[in-house]
Amino acid sequence: MRVAVVGLGVQGHKRRSVAGAELAATVDPVNPEAGYRRIEEVPVASYDAALVCTPDEAKLPILDYLATHRKHALVEKPLIAAEDQALAGLRDRARAAGVVFYTAYNHRFEPHFMRMRDLLQGGRLGRIYRLRMFYGNGTARLVRNSAWRDEGAGVLPDLGSHLLDTVLFWLGAAPASPFRVVSASRFENRAFDHVVLASAGPPSIELEMTLCSWRNDFKCDLLAENGSAHIESLCKWGPTSFTTRDRKLPSGRPDEQTEMLVQPDPTWVAEYDHFKALCERGGPGNLDNDLWINRTLRQLAEQALAS
Template identity: 65%
Template sequence: MRIIVVGLGNQGRKRLKVAGADAVGTVDPVAPDADWRRIEDVPPDCFDAALVCTPDGPKLELLARLLGHGKHVLVEKPLFASAGGLARLDALARANAAVCYTAYNHRFEPHFERMAGLIRSGELGRVYRCRLSYGNGTARDVRDSVWRDQGAGVLPDLGSHLLDTLLFWFGDLDAPFRIWSASRFENRAFDHVVAGARGMIVFEIEMSLLNWRNQFTCDILAENGSAHIDSLCKWGPSVFTRRHRVLPSGRPPEDAITVVRSDPTWTLEYAHFKRLCETGGPGNMGNDRVINAILDDLAVQALEGHGT
């Protein structure tokens, strides 16, 4: 499969490296080493698919052009569009037998796949609560960016990953999400947000630019015990812990698995995208619709009354 990379920022260069020999060219309006400045300059017959790694603004126009020409697309998350906008992209993809896939590489973390399997096995029994926390220390970097420190800030940036993780593990999210706190401690946009939903399972998601060190944690409390993830592969040792409940009480037996390896998710996700292209999909715009609807609602709540 012949690939072009559109956008040569940090993400684009990572994607270019992973694509390796599949890459036939790059597009960027300013990068001196790009092969083309505009997507319109690229001969349509020289590539089969595009990895779109641009800021949010140009994405929809780029996707419409690519899908309209029957080109498969992997686009960096989040893919923000109205329900009508996503429906139009979906129609273009179907009409032209093209795959449109929004990249959520954390699905390919070894412990994320392990957690999905544990939940689906039923071994945990009834799941009571799932808490996800994702933070880094990029508040100053974001504040200094022309286009990143605006709108709802950290909410769509990291919140999209966390919502996608819940969809991956649990499928349906049966209750509306509400902002529990939204703060602008250092930035113009929100740099720390906590939100949640109280349905059959209580979900809590925390997003922060103020952790000073990269951090991901997950805690699932359930009828037959609990399950936990501490960190992602890209940040060093990633630990999965399964605790088996002792009744009526007592110290639970504990199984812990530690993974120490370089980040495998980019390569695994690219291989997944190639398989989708080879088999005809499907893409994952249904996932985008759910994430967009929740994030849109949370952004309204945060901007209207929780910006402390």
């Protein structure tokens, strides 16, 4: 598969590296490394798919162009629109054109995230009582100094989109009750740099995201009827651990198993391979997930900005 990388920022450079010999073109309006300034300049016959790594406002017009010319697309998260119909229409045009549109949520390919999904699907833990996730970066100053990132709802669409997608990935569906904003803070930035969300459930869910962690970190605690499961860190920050605890009745110290990983981040290559496999077999894409994530983020942003 021949790919064009659209947007040569941090993510675009990662995507270009992973594409390797399959890279057909690079596009960026300002980066002199790019071969083209606009996707419309790239010869249509020279590529089969695009890896779209642009700022949010540029994504929808580019994806519309790609659907028109029957090109597959992997687009960096989040895929945001002011109205649901914009994403639903894009989904329908991609399907009609027979192409795959896939929004990249690379944490789905974290080994411990996949272990958590398999554990929950297997039913070993029984009824899930509570799920808490914390995602912290130390990038408040970098975001504040960015020409475009410190605006709108800030960390909410940036890290919150990952957490909402992880809820879908692990639970297999949107939670029973909507999320609400518990707190939204601007400690250092113009946009929100620390947000806490909650859903009453079942299961009860709490999502905390921040740019003020100083040490990048991810934590998850899942409490259930027959035990619990816990994740510490991501492969890119390693070491990362996955712990399961089997409940003792009526009480007592549980049996505990921990799997520890120290390895380079495997998610970028795994996600790219998954995208290519989807393209080869004709889908499915995942814009239905984006409809729920977009709607949820929009409602939460309205709550946060109104508070």
